[in-house]
Amino acid sequence: xxxxxxxxxxxxxxxxxxxxxxxxxxxxxxxxxxxxxxxxxxxxxxxxxxxxxxxxxxxxxxxxxxxxxxxxxxxxxxxxxxxxxxxxxxxxxxxxxxxxxxxxxxxxxxxxxxxxxxxxxxxxxxxxxxxxxxxxxxxxxxxxxxxxxxxxxxxxxxxxxxxxxxxxxxxxxxxxxxxxxxxxxxxxxxxxxxxxxxxxxxxxxxxxxxxxxxxxxxxxxxxxxxxxxxxxxxxxxxxxxxxxxxxxxxxxxxxx
Numbered sequence: 001x002x003x004x005x006x007x008x009x010x011x012x013x014x015x016x017x018x019x020x021x022x023x024x025x026x027x028x029x030x031x032x033x034x035x036x037x038x039x040x041x042x043x044x045x046x047x048x049x050x051x052x053x054x055x056x057x058x059x060x061x062x063x064x065x066x067x068x069x070x071x072x073x074x075x076x077x078x079x080x081x082x083x084x085x086x087x088x089x090x091x092x093x094x095x096x097x098x099x100x101x102x103x104x105x106x107x108x109x110x111x112x113x114x115x116x117x118x119x120x121x122x123x124x125x126x127x128x129x130x131x132x133x134x135x136x137x138x139x140x141x142x143x144x145x146x147x148x149x150x151x152x153x154x155x156x157x158x159x160x161x162x163x164x165x166x167x168x169x170x171x172x173x174x175x176x177x178x179x180x181x182x183x184x185x186x187x188x189x190x191x192x193x194x195x196x197x198x199x200x201x202x203x204x205x206x207x208x209x210x211x212x213x214x215x216x217x218x219x220x221x222x223x224x225x226x227x228x229x230x231x232x233x234x235x236x237x238x239x240x241x242x243x244x245x246x247x248x249x250x251x252x253x254x255x256x
Contacts, residue, residue, distance in 0.1 A: 001143055003165055006198050011253035013200050015246040016222040017239050018043035018076050022058060023226030030070035039236035043076040045224045050081040053102065053110045054175035061090040068095030078147065080174045082110045085133050092140035099137045100145030100168050104152060106130045112149065119156045126159025134163050149174060154188035165200060167192060172205030181206025186218035193219025209241050216249035
């Protein structure tokens with residue numbers, strides 16, 4: 001499995017709009033997911049929270065397995081869990097396509113301060129546990145993504161970039177949908193895009209028609225949006241607007 005490469009005439013890979021099913025009607029989950037695909041979504045974003053790493057509890061591998069029976073869509077799974085290595089086999093068997101884990105959790109569970117200290121001490125080589133987790137995800141047949149909390153320096157991702165398929169930049173504190181977009185997080189996106197034109201860079205948190213321009217101009221190519229899409233009177237129009245903003249920025253930046 002591989003993500004589509006960067007096309008000519010763009011400064012980044014293809015645009016991927018990923019509605020977050022956390023904002024859907026869970027009683028009608030299969031229908032909601034099909035509706036998003038029919039409206040033009042490229043991926044479906046699945047937020048998995050364990051109530052420990054973040055103060056919320058959501059769906060797990062059994063729901064993904066059930067959903068996979070009803071959709072062929074790309075399932076972009078974001079693990080907000082204390083022990084991400086524990087769930088690799090379960091989500092691979094359930095049918096997840098992308099398995100994105102928190103760098104902080106892979107380093108030190110739910111102790112963010114200890115994680116930052118360990119990651120900084122590891123230096124340019126990175127932590128063996130993180131490298132091993134990436135390898136196990138890919139060996140299980142999934143793509144591997146790494147994400148970081150807003151307070152984690154983006155430079156701590158650098159030892160792992162060559163091995164992973166995507167970086168997810170959180171533009172809110174992970175745990176709950178409907179939060180406000182944090183514009184300073186776009187500095188992290190700019191940092192990565194300037195160095196890695198072929199890297200998939202996803203942004204998640206508060207993305208909507210009134211914030212997409214900042215993310216697009218910073219260099220993001222994968223956009224997660226929950227309430228902005230599911231809560232819209234015309235979700236398809238929102239998906240198109242998000243895509244057009246990213247596509248326009250991608251071609252404009254390449255032309256400079």
